[in-house]
Amino acid sequence: MPVEEPEFDLQVAGRTPIAERVVLLSLVRPGGGPLPAWTPGAHVDLLLAPGLVRQYSLCGDPGDQYVFQVAVLREAAGRGGSEHVHDRLTEGDTIRVRGPRNHFPLVASPRYLFVAGGIGITPILPMVTEAATRGADWRLVYGGRTRPSMAFADRLTREHPTRVQLCPEDETGLLDLDSLLAVPRPDTLIYCCGPEPLLAATEKHCATWPPGTLRVERFVPKPEPADTQPSAFEVELSLTGTTLTVPPDRSILEVVEEAGVAVLSSCREGTCGTCETTVLAGTPDHRDSLLTEEERKAGDVMFICVSRAVTSRLVLEL
Template sequence: MSTALTVSAVPGPKIREFTKDLLVRRRHAAADGVAALELVDPEGDALPAWEPGAHVDLMLDDKLVRQYSLCGDSRDPDTWRVAVLLDPNSRGGSRHVHENLTEGTTIRVRGPRNHFPLVDSPRYLFIAGGIGITPMMPMIDSAARAGSEWKLVYLGRQRTTMAFAEELSDVYGDRVDLWPNDEKGLFDLAAALEHPADGTLVYCCGPEPLLSAVEQHCGHWPDGSLHIERFAAKAPVVEAEPTALDAFQVVCQRSGTTVDVSAGETILEALEDADIPIMSSCLQGICGTCEATVLEGTPDHQDSMLTDAERASGNVILTCVSRSRTERLVLDL
């Protein structure tokens, strides 16, 4: 099978991303309800390089695309590893993976893409909740190889549900603080984050209650200390006076096309209806696939991914959920 590249048909920079059917070489249970898949090129070719924090899209069928963090060895050019929790409230993605992706099957994969990069630092505090351990694993490996000081706090309901817990403890010993709730009770985040540690970056991934709590307890840490990745969109903030316009125009600078965005329609939907080449995936504002550069106008950010600094700059927008505060928004598309 040949590699497919998603390519735009308009002048200027093209949209190119590795897309190929990969082989599930190995599948095993990483914990109760968690399937780990090792993906390789069926023709034996090397896979694109990636950095800790990267994720890929599993294109499960024509309308079902899900993002999963790469949790293997970033130095291995031949194998990508993902781990998928079977969500009891699955919208179809995790159930499809668990029921259909057995050893020897193939799955179309797109990426990698990284909106959760590991920033160089002398010290790190990694906080993972449940399947949120997946992006942390290559980060920990990178920090350890760089000689940085680090600690992992790994939270879970019970030890048997905590993927890769034994692997992490065996390799890193007491730098890993496993915290199963049924054995130790709730972890005291307030105490752990009470005093900002000099030169320390906090990386956190997991369920929304954990992320919200860590955000709250890191509020007094220096700007830029906290880095988080969400698996689901945050609850929208209800403003007393909404700033987003119901209807506005999007000017696609490179393609020379102006698109009307109506009330109840997303920018992404309007762009797709106008055949403007743009990739998308999560449709929730959490993966960054549909990000576009803003050349003019003021976006109204409604995503769950951009940092406060990125929002304040107004230079980018996630077109699947965000809107405009100005009647005209010019994008580099």
């Protein structure tokens, strides 16, 4: 079952430009007090306006119980979230926040390779600090359009001069994944976040690495195969015994909501993880951008905003 998450008002205590088109927000409780605990890789929902909910990775210090920090890139062709943050949100404003949740956790490993592109550095930033604290061997390769556009670049190279490689595209070209990922290592976990071309290329290069090596986080949905043709199927809601039909042109989430079942949801595109639901029977057709291949094969959870069914019937813990 989706777990009810904390939702609360926070105040913008700081709003600082940190790179070209990137602003860092520091969020605190209006009257002071601690915030929910989080771990590297976690994100929160910002409820910016009615119908405008966006997810942003927490990029501050997990040890600081009193401040959440998120860095927001102004997207040239965005859907209104980053524009709202950059143009309307000011210091002192109050904003509704939900979370945090983490579908991109830092799993224990003796060695890490972090690959970040652009604003994809945000979930990686607290990970490198955690890796260093754990005494792990790690390396970060960070690409961006230009050096001034790369958030936290100066801080990273100052704090970790021998472990961080900056690759501004106008100076060095695209990241050299051929060399970086040429030799699989069984003792290494790879964490990658950034634009879709980088993620797709990294996935391709890691195909020969041991299963479970690569962990990625997407800010936009993974592209659907061109030949995808949805079909109708049934879902049984185990907590009520109700059986519903999901037609080809509607999601499970839409159908169960119409039937009066309250399900916590946010992005509705398979990237935030809010609508995670336990599968009791049947085989899901996973179409989210979150689960690893191992988690997909297990088939015990699914994200009902986008995923469908391979079998004619699913039994869900709803």
